Amino acid sequence: MSAPVLDVRSLSVEFESTLGTIHAVRDLSFSIGEGETLALVGESGSGKSTAAMALLRLIPNPPGRISSGAVLLAGRDLTALSEADLRGVRGREMAMIFQDPMMALNPVYTIERQIGEVLRLHLGLSKSEILAEVVELLRLVGVPAPEERARQYPHNLSGGMRQRVMIAMALACRPRLLIADEPTTALDVTVQAQVLDLIHGLKEKFGMAVLLITHDLGIVAETANRVVVMYAGRKVEEGTVGEIFADPRHPYTRGLLGAAKWEEADGDLLREIPGTVPSPFEMPSGCSFAPRCAEAIPLCRSAMPELKDVAPGRPVRCFLAEGRGHG
C-alpha cells in the first residue's frame, strides 16, 4: 500500500476546566489511505468529534490544546505548522463537512459567493472563472438548475440541498482528505441515502480519503472500509468493516452492534449496555468500560489494558480479547 494520506500518531487533546483537566482524546493513532473511508465510531463523550477538530487544528486554545502527538497529512506534520501555513491546508488539502450546513454557510452570502471565496482564496481564480466553476461544482453534487441556485441564498434551499452545497464547497479545491462529521444526522433517511451515495461517488471519482465521524453503525456498514471504535477518549478496537461487524472483539463494540441491530436478548427485550458513559471527571480506575462490562474481571478494574493486536491490523483494548474468538 502506498503512503497514507492521513497518518495520526498518538494524538492527545486536553481541555482545562475549573474542575480539572479533561483528557478528551488520549493516545489516538490511525491512518487513512487514498480512496479509503475510515469511520470513527463512538457515542457522545467518546472524543470522536474532538479528534476531528484537532486534525484541522480547530481546538479553541485556551481552554483546549493538542498535548501530544502528530498529524501527518501527505507526510507533513500539521501540528508543527504556523497558523498562516495552516490556512493554505484547510479547505485546500483537507476539508470538513458538518452535521448542520447552516453552521458552515453564511446566511447573507449567495451560494456563488460562498463557494467562490474558496476558489478565489486558494486557487486565485478570476470572477468569470469562478462562476463557471461554481456551476460545475453544483452540478457535480447533483444540485438541479445550478445556474439559478448559484444566485440564491442558503435559506432558499432545503436541508438536503444545503448539505450538497456544503459538500460542493468542501470539494472546491479537490482536497486529499474529506472529514465528514455526522454529515447526514440531520437529514431524512431518503435524503441521507442520496447524500451518502454522493460522498461515495465523489470519493471514487477523486480518490479522496474520507474520515467519517458517526454514531450510526448502519451508515458505517454501508459506507466505510475500516472502522475505529472509540470509548471515553480512547481507541478500543480497529478493523475492516467486515471484521468489526462479523467478529467484534471488544465488549463495547459487541454491545454497540447489538444495540444498532436491536438484537433481542431475552423474551422480546432488547440487548442493552447497562449504565452510562463515565463523566470525564470521574474516570474509573482501570478500563473505562469495566463498570458497564458484563465480562469484567478484577484486573479490568485496576489496570487500563493496552491496545494489542489480535490479528494483523486488529488492535483491541481488552484483556480478554484474544480468548474471545469468533461467535
Next chain:
Amino acid sequence: MADGASRVASAGGAPILEVRELVKHYPIRGGLFSPSQMVHALDGVSLSVARGETLAVVGESGCGKSTLARCIIRLEQPTSGHILLKGADITVLAGRPLRELRRALQIVFQDPYASLNPRWSIASLIGDPMRLHGLAARGERRGRVASLLETVGLGPEFMDRYPHELSGGQRQRVAIARALAMQPEVIVCDEPVSALDVSIQAQVINLLKRLQRQFGIAYIFISHDLSLVKHISDRVAVMYLGQIVELAETRAARRRVLHPYSQALFSAAPVADPQAAAARKRIILAGDVPSPIEPPSGCRFHTRCPYRQDRCAREAPQLRAVEDRLVRCHFAGEPGFPPEVPA
C-alpha cells in the same frame, strides 16, 4: 373490506384511542404581495390503538407525524376530525372534563432537555402533575414519586436533583415517570430515543416495553427509525405529506411493503450489516419531500415515485384494503407491484 385489512385498520381489540379523519391546516399569513396560504400538515388521518398495543407512525420530516402527536394530546386544536378516547370525543371537550380525560393520555417528547423545566427538582417535576390532578395527597406524594422513580430504574436519591444533573437517558426516564404518574392508558411517544446515545436507546425501549407489559399501556410510537419500529411495534402506519400511505401489521411489513414510498423508505434505512448492505439495492428517490403548502396534485407521492403514470398526477388514490393491509396507491395489489427491489 377484506377481513385481514379490516383487522389491521382497527387495532386488535376494542380501540382505546381512535383518530377519525383528522385534518390540521396551519394558515401562513401572506406578505405584502403574497396571498396567505395553508400548510396541509394532516389531511384525513384515521387510526386506532388497542390496550397494550404499540402502533408506530413513521415518515420523514414534514409528513405530519409530530403534528399528529400534538393534535392527539390536544396541544393543537385540529381543523376537523375526531379523537375518541375510550369512546368519548375529546376534540369537543374543554376545561375540567378535558383535563380529566387527558390524564389517561400522556406524551413523552424527543428531547428530555426541552421537556423538563430546568428550575424544578425531579420530585416536583413528577409530583406536581399529581397535585394538579388530585392523584396523591400531599403526605403521600414523595413516597409515590420515589416508587415511580424506582419503576423507571432510578434511585430515590434523584428526587432532589435537577434536570441538568442528569444524563439524557436519565432525563428521559424522568419524563416517562412523569407520564406514568398520571396512570395513563395511552402514551404518545414522539421520537423518545432519537436524542439518546445508541447504548442508552435500548435501555429506554426496554423500559417502555416492561411498562407496557406491566400496565397494559397503549403506545403511539412516532419515529423515523425504521429498524427500531420493526422491532417494537405491532402495527405500523407510514405517512407522507400529511396522509397515511400504508397501514399494516409490522410482521407483514417486515416481509414486504406495498406502497412505493414505503418501499423506498424501508430500503433507504441503513442496516448495520455490511454483507446485507452490499447485497441489497437501495431505491434512491430523486429530490426532496415537496412542500406541504402546495402538496402535489393527485397522488402526493407522484413527483418522486419511480412507477408513476399519467393517472397519478390527476387522480388522488384513496386509502384502500389491499391483501392484509391498507394502501394509498392506484396500483397496489396488481400482480408484481411494486416491483421487487432488484438485488
